[in-house]
Amino acid sequence: MRSDGTAVKQLFTSLVSSLGRETATRELKWMKSAALIASHSPTLPAMLQRRLSGEPLQYILGTTPFGPLDLLTRPPTLIPRPETEHWTLQLADLLTPTPARPLTVLDLCTGTGCIPLLLCHLWPPGSTRAYGVDISQDAIRLATDNAARCNIPLSHASSLAPYSQNVFIPVLGDLRNPDVFKRVLPPFDVITANPPYIPKREYDELPISVKNYEDPAALLGDPPGSEEQDGLTFYRLIAQLLAQKGMLREGSIVALEVGQGQADAVEAILQQSAGLRKTQVWKDPWNVKRVVLARA
Ligand SMILES: C[S@@+](CC[C@H](N)C(=O)[O-])C[C@H]1O[C@@H](n2cnc3c(N)ncnc32)[C@H](O)[C@@H]1O
Known part of the structure; x- marks a missing residue:
């Protein structure tokens, strides 16, 4: 031997x-x-x-860095990407919540919980209550484990009690089903999402190390039965949601990660379907238009 x-x-x-x-x-x-x-x-x-x-290194190691955090990674939940880490750090710098002026964050399609957990970690204690919504049981379990790993306590969806630490509220639910929004308490000051955005034709070309390990539902932008096949179905859904009365306050921020070449279309969706006229686009470190930002 x-x-x-x-x-x-x-x-x-x-x-x-x-x-x-x-x-x-x-x-x-x-x-x-x-x-x-x-x-x-x-x-x-x-x-x-x-x-x-072909297994991704992060699944073998079981963790990945995300800013100053070291998050658990388990298949099939999507491994947080460096571009997401980059804009989440940028967003954390843009806003300055305090216990006297706290913020409520809604992160749609939360996966490992990387986006809301990093915001909770970076913003002052007692300034942030963050919801993380995902359709996948695996993702919600992992986000819950990650909150514990990052010492961020869980709270209940219906609790509005004052809190001395920042809190995370994992919510299992489907964005396509309005019932999920009965379990969160709007209005939201910050809405973030890195939704699935890869069109089917591009998904078919992805390397085995992605396709064989990461959940297709975390990647495919147009779930089965979608009318369009451009990878933008989730942005249309999110825009409809943002258009609902009471979801946002004046000055609320929306930050949506987009795929390469999608920023202009997503900006138009936010302007036309959600009525959010004040938009801008952030580039990632590789000079790709990566985030569409809107202010209510
Ligand atoms: C691209 S991953 C993003 C994960 C994480 N936010 C990140 O940036 O690493 C998209 C996530 O959306 C979730 N998802 C897919 N369809 C959904 C739906 N209809 N409702 C809610 N979440 C959904 C997937 O389970 C997956 O965790």
Whole structure:
């Protein structure tokens, strides 16, 4: 039988062929430290083997950084992406809630809870109550576990009691079903969403490491039965929601992540269907128009 050392060398050589030396070396370092830190973690050869079969590194390690947070990652919930981290940090800098002037955040399609949990972490204690809505049980469970990991207490949807810490409220529900909004308390000062936005034809071209591991419902912009196939179905739904009386206050902020090439269309949807005229677009670090921002 081969020793672990020989197996690791051979597996690493294969990883270099598939990812290039620089990335393979970096990933090996992370896997080694995960194997050292967590006693329950898989062995190094097992991790390398999984990586070679295409599994995303973040699922193998079980965590990913998101700003100063270190969030749990579990398949099939979408792994938070660097572009989402970038604009969430930018949004956190834009607003300055205080316990005297607290904000209520509604994050639609919350996944790991990365967006509301980062805002809760960065804003002053007692200034933020954040809802995270998702259709997936796995996602809501993971967001709840992540809140505990980040020391952000859970609250109840109906509780308006004053709070000394920032609180997170996970809500299992389907954006397409208006009943979900009976379980949250508008108006909202900030509405964020990174909804599924990939058109089917682009989804078909995604690498195996995405398609075989991450939930298609987290990626496909037009769920089965949608009228359009442009990846924008969720933005139309969100705009209808924003148009409802009492959802926003004057000055509320809406921040929606978009796919490459979608910003202009989403800006038009927000203006025409939600009546939000004050819009702007933020670019990501790769110079792609990534977020449509609107002020009520
Ligand atoms: C692109 S992921 C974003 C996750 C997380 N916000 C992030 O940025 O990493 C989209 C999320 O939308 C959720 N989702 C899909 N369809 C939904 C629906 N009809 N109602 C509510 N959430 C939905 C998926 O379960 C998934 O977690």
